[in-house]
Amino acid sequence: MRNKRPNIVLIMTDQQRWDTLGCYGNDCIETANLDWLASQGTVFKHAYTPSPSCVPARACLMTGMNTWQTGILGMGAGQGGMGTGFPHTLPGELAKAGYHTQGIGKMHFHPQRSLNGFHHTVLDESGRVEDPGFVSDYKRWFDQHKTGDYGITDHGIDWNSWMARPYHAPEFLHPSNWTVNESIAFLERRDPNQPFFLKTSFARPHSPYDAPEFYFNLYLNKQLPMPAVGDWAERHDDPVESRKPFAWRGKRSEKEIHRARAGYYGLIHHIDHQIGRLLMYLNKNGLMDNTMIMFMSDHGDMLGDHHLWRKTYAYEGSAHIPMIVKLPASFGRQEQIVEEPVTLQDIMPTVLEAAGVSVPDCVDGSSMVNLMLGKSDGWRSYVHGxxxxxxxxxxxxxxxxxxxxxxxxxxxxxxxxxxxxxxxxxxxxxxxxxxxxxxxxxxxxxxxxxxxxxxxxxxxxxxxxxxxxxxxxxxxxxxxxxxxxxxxx
CATH class of the missing domain: 3.30.1120 (Arylsulfatase, C-terminal domain)
Structure with missing residues (x-):
């Protein structure tokens, strides 16, 4: 019987494509912790982003609304940032229902210190300074703990580059480590009288592809999948654009592509180990059974598929995302794999139903709880992005x-x-x-x-x-x- 409101941990990576986990069939990458989580919960085989770039995708997740209703149709021409005028947000509804809410890592809000329903945020905004005087919590911590005269970007790689190299600083300074350090610190100091909602939001494997040296070298010395190139992709073989270190399309050499993929895979393996630390904390402190754990990405990364880089495209590397959900033990047996198409605006109603909180009328998404419990009647036929x-x-x-x-x-x-x-x-x-x-x-x-x-x-x-x-x-x-x-x- 469900007699205690569940805790909720939402783990989000940035720019991780669906086919980079063992539980999705990738036998090159090592993701033991997420594969274990998948074995305890449900893998959504056909999860897609409603808009494959950071701000619009995250706005849909935060509000449960589709892109037209959030008002953010992408990151580009005529589009704005994720401001504070939403009628309801996921952390806001949970906070009103008595949850202690915390956001850690990349939020991509505007202004950057906006809370959007969280009680508190601790930020890593990947070098973005959009507000006067803004310094991210990660950068401030990095500068206080670094071991020499270097900065967070001294590896020389652009935030949207196809280039890759090992992390230039000691591993403990990597943003993926910091994000889990801060998540565990929140769990240690949270209000024990309230259920908690923790969003742990990694800034990787989004470029720069700067995995710590151990992880980078592990995949540099492996045979990795090379890009898929369709019979329609010739138009993206752009020799002018491809010269740019932040090119959105164009062919690079096989060695460069392999390094990019080694850095990307290494970042995911590293994140998986850090997620393992968070899961170990939950397990050690008796929190696993009554905690709903969700893992997903905002969008993917083309990694050279069809001569394309980065994101914003409708194609699988960009639009198809991983999604794993473990319900609290009180919900009983879950389906291991769900085939029905789901999207990020389904996260908010799913969490609210599991928490016993009413879903606002403005929400476009649908709760996935029944899908996880083997009931698919009435589910949508397709998703739109x-x-x-x-x-x-x-x-x-x-x-x-x-x-x-x-x-x-x-x-x-x-x-x-x-x-x-x-x-x-x-x-x-x-x-x-x-x-x-x-x-x-x-x-x-x-x-x-x-x-x-x-x-x-x-x-x-x-x-x-x-x-x-x-x-x-x-x-x-x-x-x-x-x-x-x-x-x-």
């Missing part, structure tokens, strides 16, 4: 997927793509022109039309989808309303 223009107009996108098929529309090129993820999980073959797939294409196109038409934003008309070439950037009206603290429906 989008991203505004960021690196270049041509990469603005809308997508739909059920985890088996994926439909992509590039509005400023007015081009479609169709992929069969069951037979072609790396999207090597675009089926939009295949004679046998025309009915499938029409079905998915109509679904996107039905998704976008209610916006009345010029994306659709009586004939279908409308090219956005040369048109003003898409901006949700809810952004202005939200920034004025008047968000409504």
């Amino acid at each position: 989008e991203h505004s223009t960021c690196y270049a107009e041509e990469q603005e996108m809308q997508y739909l997927t059920d985890g088996k098929m994926k439909y992509v529309w590039l509005p400023r090129l007015h081009e479609e793509q169709l992929f069969d993820l069951e037979s072609d999980p790396m999207e090597l073959c675009d089926l939009k022109a295949h004679p046998d797939k025309q009915q499938e294409l029409l079905k998915w196109r109509q679904r996107l039309i039905d998704e976008l038409a209610p916006r009345n934003a010029g994306l659709t008309d009586e004939a279908g989808l409308v090219s956005q070439a040369g048109k003003p950037y898409l901006i949700s009206p809810y952004y202005k309303l939200r920034t004025e603290a008047k968000v409504g429906r």
